[in-house]
Amino acid sequence: MSQPVRIAVIGHAFMGAAHLHAWRTAPRFFDLPRRPEVALLVGRDEARTRAAAEKLGVEEIATDWRDAVTREDIDVVDICTPGDTHAVIAEAALAAGKHVLCEKPLANSVQEAESMAAAAAQAAERGVHTFCGFSYRRTPALALARRFVEEGRLGEIRHVRAQYLQDWLSDADAPLTWRLDKETAGSGALGDIGAHSIDAAQWVTGQQIDGVSALLHTFVTSRPVSGSAEGLGGAGDVTGERGPVTVDDAAAFTARFSGGAVGVFEATRFALGRRNANRLEINGSRGSVAFDFERMNQLEYFDGDDPQQTQGFRTIQVTDAVHPYTDHWWPVGHGLGYGDLFVHQVADVLTALDAPEGARPDFGESLDVQRVLDAVERSAEDSSRYTSVTR
């Protein structure tokens, strides 16, 4: 390894912890051109940030993200904050010549995302790279699905069936968190988890969503403003004040893809019993694949070219040395976990830093997801009428 890459991580909650784990772990399993060092952890509350830094093994902290941008020794700004802060941080970092890795969704509106993508395009001319944290692309099984599409194994794609089902809001008294506030989060299930489905569907198929017909719904319109968090949900204080939920609880839409496929998407946090069922099934004229993150080390694959009597969905344990990412880890059958996806993401980012073509998805590609989200919202407001994605 030549010179180190110095990173500032902004945010130290769920995503911040995942990213820090990744920066620390990636060089131990992957052969990387540059050695990463997390030099700075930024959080608004000094005491909590200091505690997090100590726990997560970062020496320096700051309470203002501008410190990350102005410091000359920082090479990469890694944004793990809610969506309403992405644009301002990212654009400042790019202006300062920092590479930026930004959590998804890229922004809370197409306007912001366009501005970010424009800034990224300018920065790219100076060799500065942008990345967006669609981490599920780093799942070996989904990366294998994409490889199968590229190899022509699915033939002409006809159906895309994407569900992202969670249940942490099923309890009508779970507390009102920032994820339920439109100002901070942009949207609800749609942007938080539906965005993952949109990105995965477009990426795996290699097709764009042309238009959508959508329905958004909020089942529980007010929730306790305080309570004890547990995971993403928790138990609200039912004796106290309730505040309005200003985002969607569930999103459902049909879609048409640029290559002729028909899509059906659903994102919800009310699918009781489905903890994190991020599912994607694609049916083509020659083959099909199906994935469910609750069994993240497996990909279902149907090969229509198999002899008729042996046709069936194969359950591939995507842990073999020939599968994406997995040769860096354990022997076959010894699966990976959620946290490992972030290691892959960071390894891809570090590998791309000195590459002219950069890594995917950059801000430009992630803007596209934002445009689909926007079409979904516009369709939902227009009686579900079919609405083209504006590009």
Added chain:
Amino acid sequence: MSQPVRIAVIGHAFMGAAHLHAWRTAPRFFDLPRRPEVALLVGRDEARTRAAAEKLGVEEIATDWRDAVTREDIDVVDICTPGDTHAVIAEAALAAGKHVLCEKPLANSVQEAESMAAAAAQAAERGVHTFCGFSYRRTPALALARRFVEEGRLGEIRHVRAQYLQDWLSDADAPLTWRLDKETAGSGALGDIGAHSIDAAQWVTGQQIDGVSALLHTFVTSRPVSGSAEGLGGAGDVTGERGPVTVDDAAAFTARFSGGAVGVFEATRFALGRRNANRLEINGSRGSVAFDFERMNQLEYFDGDDPQQTQGFRTIQVTDAVHPYTDHWWPVGHGLGYGDLFVHQVADVLTALDAPEGARPDFGESLDVQRVLDAVERSAEDSSRYTSVTR
């Protein structure tokens, strides 16, 4: 058993064979008030009908369905023909005082279905019953799901997720059969299999679909007019003439239910590898159920009232003596097959014949499915705009 019930079966293809098997088998496993006898088999081609009758064990045949209606000794007319003939046969039979069991979908249009339902209502006043062959209601697992809803085990229902996935048209050179002709079949995947999903979803939840936003699509617009059939599909004669496919290959729609649930429906014959995946998942505030006909003897059930550390979807083997229908068959764990659903249907019909309230679904209830199908088609023609079901 008092007097026998004499039945005329119209049609002897896939459905006719299933019904005949059922009439013959039901009295051997169920205690029925009346003993069924299939007295007449009707088909248009005399030789083929005679061969079928011999194979299926029916003594008399006719080539005109009117014979079934005019004969005094016939009590039940069982209609197993394509949808374009349902109305005329059923109405004639009802006028002649015959009970009628009619395959689904009830008709090829709302207009026909309304006429049939009106005739059924009149006949009902004279103690003549009508039934529609939504046979999946007779699946023990789905009947158990409905029981769970009735027992309040699911709480407030939020999500309905229905897919009916087949793949027998994946091959673009499969032959053009009557199921691909709008005049005969009414619609494609929508009416043939989507109708089952609509009926099951409304029946299990006890809610009506208020409105839909729909997309219909035909992937393969022309097919060989001749070829060798195999199952529902087969191999077309690619050197010969091709004719137009005039129905949908796939249907997808979102829906709003009368009780506030959000629905997502998909029906297709192009989901390569999914042979007959008739799936229904329902998520409520207290519990969830999930079903897939490819494992028809199982119901997945999630009980939100379980202690947190033991929560999970249960795989219930719906073969226990306490489950619907199954006490009439084998010991627990010795599952049933597709053909047995028709035995249940016939047992329900025979039990209902002398009951004032009749059996479900009657023509009136089945008209409702037709109205949803109609709303789906209207929405699809109107840029997927949200379209209320007209009742």
Added chain:
Amino acid sequence: MSQPVRIAVIGHAFMGAAHLHAWRTAPRFFDLPRRPEVALLVGRDEARTRAAAEKLGVEEIATDWRDAVTREDIDVVDICTPGDTHAVIAEAALAAGKHVLCEKPLANSVQEAESMAAAAAQAAERGVHTFCGFSYRRTPALALARRFVEEGRLGEIRHVRAQYLQDWLSDADAPLTWRLDKETAGSGALGDIGAHSIDAAQWVTGQQIDGVSALLHTFVTSRPVSGSAEGLGGAGDVTGERGPVTVDDAAAFTARFSGGAVGVFEATRFALGRRNANRLEINGSRGSVAFDFERMNQLEYFDGDDPQQTQGFRTIQVTDAVHPYTDHWWPVGHGLGYGDLFVHQVADVLTALDAPEGARPDFGESLDVQRVLDAVERSAEDSSRYTSVTR
């Protein structure tokens, strides 16, 4: 069809009902050389037999099995009684020139089975056939597994893993039925369900079991002598008398096969939650198959010749026209049930009646299962010492 085949069924409980269903149904779905007619139903209790006959659609009854043997118009004697009566009935029937279909296990001891096999061999010379009811051979998925072995798809077979898990005796107060009495049943889980595993394992692999090392165990040594039956189990009268359980509750043994494979077998009625998990997995040098009767329409198949990145167990829906038996039934994906296996069995029997080579398994082949059962019992009595099967 030329002349009919007239059958006398001895026994009208679980197995009797299954056989009667099969005789009635087979000619409706299969093209058979002879038309079956059940002419006589035999049971010891006249009233109950008469009720059963009426329900099951048989006109004549008898209370002495000898009537079935002496009547000239009977062609086939179908024995559905407990094991202690098999030998005497079968031998008398064969002596009278009747074909015999006998439920499994063939007998309660090797001695009886040898005598039956000898009688069968003599009868065979006169064109009289014998069959044993190892009905699971008629499962399309297991028949497909055997076909795969014959086609060389598994290569050299190394592992056989057979489990037959039920749980209807888990309740220590379930009543003492004839299946728990050594005199009547011969053995417990071993002969009742383990026999199925032994037969299936030898049949699918085409190899014989050379020797075994076995353990038999009775968990609950006494049970209420009376109670209400439900399925195979039920609720015993805990206030009344208890009697001794004289058979094994569970059997476990390792085995060596003639072709070099290593086998592990387990049969139990105490695997709480496993209703009827009749499982068989075979691993070879080129491929593997796995089956579980709780999903009887599926076969798992692993093809070691697949490219490495796409290797995985395929879930074959064994309902395709190219699969064993299934072309006689419904379209692909519309699965079969337990009762349909008996239809296949009867179809095979009827087809074999006029064939010189007869059907499999005949008494001779079924004697072999008895010899393995005997070796298991001898090993268990000899401190699990490896015990060769005496042939």
Added chain:
Amino acid sequence: MSQPVRIAVIGHAFMGAAHLHAWRTAPRFFDLPRRPEVALLVGRDEARTRAAAEKLGVEEIATDWRDAVTREDIDVVDICTPGDTHAVIAEAALAAGKHVLCEKPLANSVQEAESMAAAAAQAAERGVHTFCGFSYRRTPALALARRFVEEGRLGEIRHVRAQYLQDWLSDADAPLTWRLDKETAGSGALGDIGAHSIDAAQWVTGQQIDGVSALLHTFVTSRPVSGSAEGLGGAGDVTGERGPVTVDDAAAFTARFSGGAVGVFEATRFALGRRNANRLEINGSRGSVAFDFERMNQLEYFDGDDPQQTQGFRTIQVTDAVHPYTDHWWPVGHGLGYGDLFVHQVADVLTALDAPEGARPDFGESLDVQRVLDAVERSAEDSSRYTSVTR
């Protein structure tokens, strides 16, 4: 955290890498009383060890394990070498007052293991702790299974069904590695993976194995001495020399447990298609659990106290905050991977260092596994005769 704990890791192959990852990661997710630092990496080949140390982030290396023992600044010696070196290293380390974490199986013979356990007992009196790397105990799902047993949820345990199925030796030309050499590895599938099953079965049930009846088999008796490794297997040089395989390829045994349960065990590396199927099923009088490492984040649980109509195996996503270990990681449904087990192991070790009772399993408890392995080998050599475990 007070003072750091300084660790020397001996070995840097598969297990060494897993342990190093764990030492580095544990303090970032767990609140530990002591902060771990890996101070030394030991390997026999200097260049390869130096490369590994650089990759894995360890500053100092040594080529003689004695350096780890003699250095005063080392607190824990972590032994990740083949079994033939465990005893000598561990005993020297204990003599030097170092805590020892030793990979499984503890040793290659009972004699060695007894010596190690004796040394551990002496050391324990001086507050020096020993641990053995039965890492699967750290799987949240298996830890939950154990909790269920402790809570009485399974009732009286009747059946233990343990399989550890791999397939990396299915190819008869895979190369001869140290794992196939009795001198180095002690035994084959039995000690390598069967030991995990034995430990897990005894630990989860809380019962000891009293005796066994066993069969060991070697399918492929010679293999190429050189070749290219891939994962645990690889492609041997078929044109070169072949050497003898001196260990078992597969082990199968029945067992009796101290509490009356019957066990069936199987360990093999020839189960083609089963990549790492470490399975454990336990059936009790009140409940059952089933686990398969290929879906490591799930536990199947059957509760016999459920109402009859809702009974079924629950698939618990063992990723909830109330489950073992998982509250330290991600939100519910975001599963863990194989590498994370080692993080749990190290967290348990570090927590136990200052606790009088130490951690489990210590050498004494691990000796017990060795005694079972020994009984298995003795039984296999004695015609599978039932052989008591000598304690």
